[in-house]
Amino acid sequence: MKSEIEVFREFIRNKGLRKTPEREQVVRAVFAIHDHFDVDELYVLLRGQNERISKATIYRTIPLLLESGLIQEAYFEDGHLHYEHIYGHEHNCHLRCLDCGKVVEFTEEIVKDVEEKVGEIYDFLVTGHKLEVYGHCGKCKVHK
Amino acid sequence: MKSEIEVFREFIRNKGLRKTPEREQVVRAVFAIHDHFDVDELYVLLRGQNERISKATIYRTIPLLLESGLIQEAYFEDGHLHYEHIYGHEHNCHLRCLDCGKVVEFTEEIVKDVEEKVGEIYDFLVTGHKLEVYGHCGKCKVHK
DNA sequence: GCTATTATCGCAATTCGTTCGCAATAAGGA
DNA sequence: TCCTTATTGCGAACGAATTGCGATAATAGC
Known part of the structure; x- marks a missing residue:
């Protein structure tokens, strides 16, 4: 089974997009959280690792993760969407x-x-x- | 089976809230739409019937409808929540x-x-x- | 039925999540 | 290595939802 990073790189390549460290940091953060998450949690996690990444980039990466099938929307709560990674664990x-x-x-x-x-x-x-x-x-x- | 208005009135009474025409207009609008709806659709429908009702009131009525079990959140799309009435038709x-x-x-x-x-x-x-x-x-x- | 109390209303202002515009940067092909 | 242009970060803008407040009207008590 391919790793999530491999799946993501393949997806990026097939779409003719560019492989950037920011996007891959987001992928890693998403799969480091073994639970539901929202954009702010990703942001806090990445900032805590001294990664310089903006929320805009996270927001721009989410649709790519959805389209590549790595994550899905889990539920809407507290005024915003929560997601979960699904690649590898089908707990839907x-x-x-x-x-x-x-x-x-x-x-x-x-x-x-x-x-x-x-x-x-x-x-x-x-x-x-x-x-x-x-x-x-x-x-x-x-x-x- | 009780009508939705009856269910709503009972709920309002039990909570010690007041029965107002505005709230009942919202209930009627919700059950007039036999499909999913969002706040704006309710607003447009009510305005089209020459009802004078504010969006704030609709937003304030939604939690009552949810709590009384007349409606539920259906899905989040286009940046806002969509609802559906469930009382009487369990198409969930x-x-x-x-x-x-x-x-x-x-x-x-x-x-x-x-x-x-x-x-x-x-x-x-x-x-x-x-x-x-x-x-x-x-x-x-x-x-x- | 009348009056007093206070929940509810409409409006406008505010909050907050998300998107967008733009200049600077950097990925990837030539 | 250079050049093109996708991508980034920042801050402004947008839009859904909430809230504060004075005005209004629904109930309880007389």
Whole structure:
């Protein structure tokens, strides 16, 4: 299996774009965070490593990461989008607590079957899915 | 089954809030749109009916509608959130074309089973879900 | 029904995430 | 190595969402 940097370089080359250290720093930061992240977290992480990178560059790199299939939008919260890297770990199901915001990740094979079935019915070439299940976690539900 | 206005009035009363024409206009507009909507669409619809209502009021009413379970956030697109009414029609699965943006709604009973199963495993009181399947629709996939 | 209290409204100003314009820089082909 | 031009960083601009405030109107008490 190719590393994420290799996948990214290939993508950049195929699109006729330029390989820059800034873009690769973003890719590395994205895969250093083994959790959901937002633009600001990437920015803080990179700055903490004494990397000189602007937020504009991060914002400009996000669409490339999305298009190359390395990351996906996970959810919208606190006024902005949160992402997650998906290359290598296909955890695209989330269980969210509506009270405390806690998020548990899980994978569910059955959803793959749903993908296939729905794709056939509506004539879609399906490439992925996101499932979000929400409710009240063990701690929060006792107060209900 | 209670009408959406009745559900809303009950919710307002239980919270000790006031029943106002503005809030009820928003509820009616939300259920007049049988599709996804955003704040601006609500605003335009209400203005077109010669209703005098401000966007601030719409923004202030949205959290009430979410909390009362009448609507839910559907997806984030074009820089802002889109909602859908869910009371009465549980179509919380979407099939989205990544190329043209076309959205098809469907319901899938299996996801209910997943809800239940995941709720047990992680000790959650599950109240709902959103499933988004994406890919390329019939028209768009031929160009690939 | 009338009045007092105070939640809610509309408006305008503000906040904050994201994008854009532009000059300086540097990647990559000749 | 030079030249072209994509990419960067900065700060201004943009737009969605929120908030402060005076005016208004919905409920409770009389």
